[in-house]
Amino acid sequence: MSRLGRSFGFLLSSTALSNLADGVLKVGAPLLAVSYTRSPAQVALVGAAATLPWLLFALPAGALADRLDRRRIMVVADVLRAGVLVAASALAWLGLMNLWVMLAAVLLASVAEVLADTSAQSVLPMAVAPEGLTRANGRLQSAQMIGNEFAGSPVAGVLVTLLPAAVFGGPALLYGVAGLLLLGMRGSYRQAGTRQPMARDIARDIGEALRWLWSQRFLRSLALAAGTLNFASAAYWGVFVLWLVGDESRFGLEPSAYGLMLTVFAAGAVAGSLVSERVTGVLGEGRTLIGMWLLNALLHLVPLFVPVTWLLYPTALLWGVSGAAANVLVISTRQRLIPAALLGRVNAAYRLIGMGGMPVGAALGGVVAETAGLPVVFVGAVVVSVVAIGLLWRVVHDRISAPLTSQPTIPDISRSR
DSSP states (O other): OGGGGGHHHHHHHHHHHHHHHHHHHHHHHHHHHHHOOHHHHHHHHHHHHHHHHHHHHHHHHHHHHSSSSSHHHHHHHHHHHHHHHHOOOOOOOOOOOOHHHHHHHHHHHHHHHHHHHHHHHHHHHHOOGGGGGHHHHHHHHHHHHHHIIIIHHHHHHHHHOOOOHHHHHHHHHHHHHHHHHHHOOOSSSTTTTTOOOOHHHHHHHHHHHHHHHHOHHHHHHHHHHHHHHHHHHHHHHHHHHHHSSSSSSSSSSSSHHHHHHHHHHHHHHHHHHHHHHHHHHHHHHHHHHHHHHHHHHHTTTTTHHHHOOHHHHHHHHHHHHHHHHHHHHHHHHHHHHSSSGGGHHHHHHHHHOOOOHHHHHHHHHHHHHHHHHHHHHHHHHHHHHHHHHHHHHHGGGGTTTSSSOOOSSOOGGGGGG
16 A cells, blocks of 8 residues: 555545445345335335436536546535435434435435546546556456455444344444544645536537547547446346345355355455556457456346256356456556546546446346246346447457557547636
């Protein structure tokens, strides 16, 4: 950590705590929803509420990240999330929590998450040297997975059973401490030469970012592929808990066992994020990306066709390894290719395409599961994923022996400002 600098140390610590909060909330909310209803459509609304803000607010968040101090945006977002969840915890403690109140809390917290995560990906290149980006992203990914899955999942499983109010109160405390840690990052994290944001300027900035991203064939194709994969994943995972948890499910797991499976998933993700650079060095960036995404997609058929409880755990381990290894490569590639002056906005535009379909996927998965059954959702999600990966392969196969980052010279966009 010392080679990456003091500021990165604070960023890493804050990331670890905020993602632990994310993990408790991400797992705890669907498990609480199952206690309120067994309707696939209603349970899927939790995933839709968690991802809908990416569709609505990603672009404005990116524009703000390019005009304001990115660290301060993250601090404010953590404070907002803490406040919302303190209120939700109080309602749960008073016995006033229900599915719809919970959905509102998840939605509001996710709006703040869009602001925090957009700025976090844009602040990293300002906190570490360019040659340290892949290593720093690997460590951040490890911290994210340890918090989101490795620690957050089992904690959420226990809290849902013993103290439901803490599913909201615990994350509120963690977000507050994460925001305080960010204050330890020295210096300014505002892009040089920017002006105070105005509605007209932000609209122009968003348009500029969208045009630039669409002009880059590789990044455009990568964003569309990621968006399709996330759409399919949201449909799958939005109702997957119904396949695993409860007496009426195919597996009949307890909430704690579901949390354990996600912990194993996180262990694999930590390993995948740490070895991504080495695997890429051996296989090349193109083969690593396509291979890991394809493996991840096909593994999602295992719980459907081989519904054996013990097999869930090695499957979850490989989900984590393959998904995280690909994710580190994708994030590092974007950070190297996108000009510094556009980083916040183009990252946001990319994530709008990449994550904007997730609420639609979650909602659609719930409707299809309600009418046609859970297996149809699972098989459909895998088929859609494989098709998307195949289309991306057509873009990268000609450059398979060269790094993905060997793109044509980035065009000068200063005149358009």
